Amino acid sequence: MSQAAVLEHPGVEPAESPLTPESWGKLGMWIFLAGDAMSFGALLAGYGALRYSSGDWPTPSHVLGIQLTAFMTFLLICSSVTMVKGLSAIQHGDQAGLRRFVGLTILGGAAFLSMQAYEWTHLIEHGMRLSGNPFGASLFSTTFFCLTGFHGCHVFGGVVYLSCIFVQAFRGRYSATDNNPVEIAALYWHFVDLVWILVFTFVYLV
């Protein structure tokens, strides 16, 4: 907006985001994440309601591979650490550090997706379907695939998003004073980790 336009329409648009002085993009990402959290919250609440209403819901730890998913959780936590380390690196002007840590984060996300694909294949081979399963209530497999699939889509989106950041990092786009897109991408990735912590507990452990 030009200076003249601002003078003509005072109060139309503040120059700086009131909650996130770094950028409007960061505030936008927080609002998107709040909306996305409501989607996951509704899915988890629905899962709880369906499970409570069902008399023959299988014990998840007896059907699902806890060891594998525990390792997947560990992997996602590690990828959150590498992401935050990458952001810290570029905030100190370390471009090589940013590339190394974002690269590791992408690898962590890709490994998570590969393991999820392996887990799904294994469960499908043992009769788990979207419409039913041999272990008990049919909604057990329906909710399992919907919840883990919705989260998996987020991880895939995150891997693509971080790959774009990685390419830009290689081009030297970011610096110690200009790294807001990295911080915004990191927010998304940590959110994906946060949601998995809840999905892991409610779908696999409880």
Next chain:
Amino acid sequence: MTVAHEEPNYMGVFWWLLVLTILEICVIYAPMAHLAIVLLLIVMALTKASLVAMYYMHLALEKRTLGIIALTPLVLCVFLIFALTPDLGAVVHQSPKAEAAAEGVHGEH
């Protein structure tokens, strides 16, 4: 432009997350009442989620209003659970035995 702030202890948070994850897995095999296990798991999961939000997403360093925006989904989710609760109390558990009994009742007509 990025606002400088004191960096949290990222590795310290990582070790806490790891320990809580291991504890969660141990708890499900613990000889305790199911309700106690569920409550412990929920408390540990919410603690882990809070650690990620506060330190990795830097919510602890942001303005309080942003924290309120971030907490809104949790509040709405609690409302949703309360809204669903009356329905849950009215649902008859559909065990195989109950289903067979229901089929028998329908078969008589």
